[in-house]
Amino acid sequence: MTAGLGPASACPFLSALTAEQAVSMERRIAEFDPFGEAYQRDPAAAVAWSRAERPVFYSEDLGYWVVTRYDDVKAIFRDNVTFSPSVALEKITPPSAEAMAILESYDYGMARTLVNEDEPAHMPRRRALMEPFTPAELAHHEDMVRRLTREYVDRFIDDGRADLVDQMLWEVPLTVALNFLGVPEDDMPTLREYSVAHTVNTWGRPAPEQQAAVAESVGKFWRFSGDVLERLRADPSGPGWMPYGVRQNAVMPEVVTDSYLHSIMMAGIVAAHETTANAAANAIKLLLENRDSWDDICADPTLIPNAVEECLRHSGSIAAWRRITTADTVIDGVDIPAGARLLIMSSSANRDERHFDDPDAVDIRRMNAGEHLTFGFGAHQCMGKNLARMELQVFLEELTARLPHLALAPDQEFTYVPNTSFRGPEHLWVTWDPSRNPERTDPSVRERRMPVRIGEPSSKLISHRMVVAEREQVGDDVVRLRLEPLGGRPAPAWTAGSHIDLDCGGLSRQYSLCGDPADGGLEIAVLRERDGRGGSTFVHESLLVGTEVRVRGPRNHFRLDPDVHRHVFVAGGIGITPISALAAEAHRRGDVFELHYAGRSRRSMAFAARLRERFGDRVNLYPADEGPRLDLNALLEDPAPDTRVYACGPARLLEAVTAATAAWPIGSLRVEHFAAATTLRDPASESAFEVDLIESGLTLTVPRDRTLLQTLRAANIDVQSDCEEGLCGACEVRVISGSVDHRDLVLSEGERRSGETMMTCCSRARGPRLSIAL
Numbered sequence: 071m072t073a074g075l076g077p078a079s080a081c082p083f084l085s086a087l088t089a090e091q092a093v094s095m096e097r098r099i100a101e102f103d104p105f106g107e108a109y110q111r112d113p114a115a116a117v118a119w120s121r122a123e124r125p126v127f128y129s130e131d132l133g134y135w136v137v138t139r140y141d142d143v144k145a146i147f148r149d150n151v152t153f154s155p156s157v158a159l160e161k162i163t164p165p166s167a168e169a170m171a172i173l174e175s176y177d178y179g180m181a182r183t184l185v186n187e188d189e190p191a192h193m194p195r196r197r198a199l200m201e202p203f204t205p206a207e208l209a210h211h212e213d214m215v216r217r218l219t220r221e222y223v224d225r226f227i228d229d230g231r232a233d234l235v236d237q238m239l240w241e242v243p244l245t246v247a248l249n250f251l252g253v254p255e256d257d258m259p260t261l262r263e264y265s266v267a268h269t270v271n272t273w274g275r276p277a278p279e280q281q282a283a284v285a286e287s288v289g290k291f292w293r294f295s296g297d298v299l300e301r302l303r304a305d306p307s308g309p310g311w312m313p314y315g316v317r318q319n320a321v322m323p324e325v326v327t328d329s330y331l332h333s334i335m336m337a338g339i340v341a342a343h344e345t346t347a348n349a350a351a352n353a354i355k356l357l358l359e360n361r362d363s364w365d366d367i368c369a370d371p372t373l374i375p376n377a378v379e380e381c382l383r384h385s386g387s388i389a390a391w392r393r394i395t396t397a398d399t400v401i402d403g404v405d406i407p408a409g410a411r412l413l414i415m416s417s418s419a420n421r422d423e424r425h426f427d428d429p430d431a432v433d434i435r436r437m438n439a440g441e442h443l444t445f446g447f448g449a450h451q452c453m454g455k456n457l458a459r460m461e462l463q464v465f466l467e468e469l470t471a472r473l474p475h476l477a478l479a480p481d482q483e484f485t486y487v488p489n490t491s492f493r494g495p496e497h498l499w500v501t502w503d504p505s506r507n508p509e510r511t512d513p514s515v516r517e518r519r520m521p522v523r524i525g526e527p528s529s530k531l532i533s534h535r536m537v538v539a540e541r542e543q544v545g546d547d548v549v550r551l552r553l554e555p556l557g558g559r560p561a562p563a564w565t566a567g568s569h570i571d572l573d574c575g576g577l578s579r580q581y582s583l584c585g586d587p588a589d590g591g592l593e594i595a596v597l598r599e600r601d602g603r604g605g606s607t608f609v610h611e612s613l614l615v616g617t618e619v620r621v622r623g624p625r626n627h628f629r630l631d632p633d634v635h636r637h638v639f640v641a642g643g644i645g646i647t648p649i650s651a652l653a654a655e656a657h658r659r660g661d662v663f664e665l666h667y668a669g670r671s672r673r674s675m676a677f678a679a680r681l682r683e684r685f686g687d688r689v690n691l692y693p694a695d696e697g698p699r700l701d702l703n704a705l706l707e708d709p710a711p712d713t714r715v716y717a718c719g720p721a722r723l724l725e726a727v728t729a730a731t732a733a734w735p736i737g738s739l740r741v742e743h744f745a746a747a748t749t750l751r752d753p754a755s756e757s758a759f760e761v762d763l764i765e766s767g768l769t770l771t772v773p774r775d776r777t778l779l780q781t782l783r784a785a786n787i788d789v790q791s792d793c794e795e796g797l798c799g800a801c802e803v804r805v806i807s808g809s810v811d812h813r814d815l816v817l818s819e820g821e822r823r824s825g826e827t828m829m830t831c832c833s834r835a836r837g838p839r840l841s842i843a844l
C-alpha cells in the first residue's frame with residue numbers, strides 16, 4: 071500500500087449530499103477495487119457513479135486519488151510539472167522480500183523511460199528518438215503488418231473456429247513490435263510470458279505465492295533485454311528503433327544514456343505490442359457485440375479508421391495511468407496535497423457525457439471519437455499511437471474482408487489479467503462457417519485493400535450511404551434533393567446552419583442543408599453553375615430519385631447563437647439554403663428575426679414563396695428584375711443591441727455586409743462562404759516560420775512550401791481537419807503568442823483581431839515565430 075496523502079479538507083461534492091447519500095457514496099468509495107471483476111470487465115462502467123457525483127475521490131485501500139472526468143484527466147496529462155509521471159511504472163503492489171531478492175539476483179534495474187521521466191530530461195530524449203515514429207517512417211512498415219496478418223489468418227481461415235488472441239492477436243503485434251524495434255524474433259511464447267509478468271509486476275496485485283514466479287519472469291525478461299542490447303551494440307547498423315537508439319547514444323550519450331537504453335529495451339517490447347494486442351481483442355469483441363457496426367465496416371471499409379478510434383474510445387486497452395503531484399493543487403474543486411498519487415482513469419474520461427454524446431453507445435461515425443485519451447495527451451502522449459492504429463486498421467480490414475460472417479462463440483467467459491491499467495480479454499473465441507468464406511468464390515477478396523492513411527484524422531473518412539428519396543425543381547436551375555439513409559438506419563443528426571460533403575462522382579462538394587433537422591432526412595438545394603468545377607452539373611444530371619450517394623458530415627460552423635434571440639438574416643441567391651434552416655430554427659425558438667433575400671429574379675429564388683408563406687412579412691424579397699434593391703447600408707446602418715447578423719451568398723454580397731456592419735460590436739456578424747480560402751500561395755512568396763507546441767514541448771519549422779497542418783502531421787501531432795481549404799473550422803487551434811496571417815473564411819473580423827485562434831490548414835505566422843496550444 072502506498073503511504074496515503076489523503077483528503078486534507080472537506081470534499082465539495084460530499085458536502086452537497088444528504089446524509090444517506092453521503093453514506094452510500096462513502097461505501098462506493100470504500101468498495102472501489104481496480105483489481106476486481108467489475109473494473110476488469112468495464113472500468114468506465116465501474117466508476118460511472120464517480121463521473122456523475124464524485125469525480126475526484128481518495129481510495130484508502132489503494133492509497134491513490136482517483137480522477138474520472140474527461141476535462142480533469144486531460145488537464146492532468148497537459149501539466150506534467152504539477153502532475154509528474156515519475157510513478158507511472160512504480161509497482162502498485164509492493165514486492166515481497168523474496169521477490170525483491172529474486173529481482174536483485176538478476177540485477178534488475180528498470181530506470182526511467184520515456185513513460186515516466188520528468189523534464190528537463192524527457193523532451194530532449196523524446197526528440198532524439200522520435201523520427202522512426204513519424205508517419206513517413208511508419209509507412210515503411212505497412213506491408214510487413216499486412217503480410218503477417220494475412221499469414222496468420224491463412225492458418226485458421228478454414229477451421230470455422232479460433233481463439234483470436236492465441237492464434238493471431240498476440241503474436242502479430244509482438245512480431246510487428248520486434249520488427250519495429252529491430253529486435254530478433256525470439257521465442258514468442260516466452261516473450262508473452264515475460265510481458266504478462268511485467269504487467270502483473272508493475273500494475274497488478276499478485277498474491278504472495280505468485281510474487282516469486284512473477285519476479286523470476288521479470289528478471290529473465292530484464293536479462294533477455296540486456297543480451298539483445300549487447301548484440302545490437304556490437305552492430306547497430308540495422309533497421310529499427312533500438313539500433314537507431316544505439317546510434318543516437320553514440321552521437322548524444324548524455325541524452326540517450328546507457329542505462330536508459332536497457333530500460334527502454336524492456337519497456338519498449340511491452341509497450342509496442344501488449345497494448346496493441348489488447349486493443350485489437352477489445353475492438354473485435356466490441357464490434358461483434360454491436361453487429362450493425364461490424365456489418366457497416368464489412369460493407370464500407372472506409373469506415374474502419376474511425377471505427378478504430380471509436381473502439382479505442384469505448385473499450386481501449388488502457389484503463390488508467392498514474393501521476394504524482396509535485397505541489398499542493400486543486401482538481402475539480404478538491405484540494406490535493408503535494409506528493410499525492412493519482413490514478414487518472416482515461417477509460418472513464420472516454421465515456422464522460424460532458425465530452426461525448428451518448429458515451430456508452432458504440433457509434434463508428436462519431437465525429438469526435440478521435441478525441442479519446444487512450445493514448446494520453448500532451449508531452450507524454452504515446453509515441454507508438456500511429457503504429458497501433460495501423461495494426462488495428464489492418465486487422466479489421468483483413469478480418470472484415472475475409473471473414474465478414476465472423477461471430478463471437480456463444481457462452482464464453484471473458485477473463486482479464488487483474489491490474490489497474492491494461493485490459494483486454496485473455497481469450498477471444500470466434501466461429502464462422504468456412505463454406506461461406508468469400509474468397510472461396512472470389513479469390514480477389516484476399517487482395518483488395520486501401521492504403522492506411524497514417525496520421526490523418528479518421529473523421530475525414532466517415533461517410534453515410536444514402537439514397538435520393540425526392541427531387542424537385544425549386545427555382546430556375548435549382549434542384550432540391552432529399553437524401554435518406556439506406557437500410558432503414560437513422561439519418562445523421564444535424565443542426566440549422568450545417569453543411570454536408572457530397573461525393574459528386576469522385577469530387578467532394580460542400581452543400582448547406584435546408585429543410586427541418588427534425589424530420590429524419592437531409593435536404594440540399596443545388597444551383598447549376600455553368601462555369602463551375604463540375605459538382606453542380608453532376609448533381610443536376612446524375613442524381614435522380616433512387617440514386618445512391620455518399621455523404622460526409624454534417625458539420626456546423628454557422629450556428630444560431632444560443633444566447634442571442636434577435637437576428638437579421640441576409641441571403642443572396644443559393645445562399646438561402648443555410649439561411650432558410652436558421653430562420654426555421656429561430657422561428658421554432660420563438661426568436662425575433664427578419665430575413666432579407668436577394669436574387670436575379672423571383673423565378674430564380676429557391677424557396678421564396680414558401681418562406682413568405684411560412685414567415686409572412688418577416689421575409690423581404692429583392693428580385694433584381696423587379697426593381698427594389700437590397701440596400702445593406704440602410705438596413706444595417708445602426709448597430710442593433712443584442713442582435714446577430716447572419717449572411718450567406720456570393721463574395722460581393724458578403725463583402726458588402728461586412729462593410730455595412732463595420733460599426734457593429736465585434737462578433738455581431740456571422741458569414742458562410744461558398745468558395746475556399748487561399749491555403750498556400752506561391753511558395754516563393756511565403757516565409758518559413760517556427761512554431762512552438764506548448765503542450766507537446768516541441769518546436770517545429772514550417773517550411774515555405776508546407777502548411778502548418780502538414781508540418782504538424784509529419785511530426786506525429788494529432789490535429790483534426792476536414793476541408794483543408796479554410797472553410798470549415800475543423801483544424802482550429804489556440805494561439806498562445808505571435809501574430810497570425812489569417813487566411814481562413816471561418817473566423818469573424820473580431821476573432822481575427824483577438825488573435826486567440828487560427829486555422830492550421832491555411833493560416834501562417836506573420837513574423838518568425840508562433841506558439842500554439844498543442
Ligand code: FES
Pocket residue numbers: 790791792793794795796797798799800801802814816829830831832
Ligand atoms: Fe477546414 Fe482547416 S480543415 S478550415
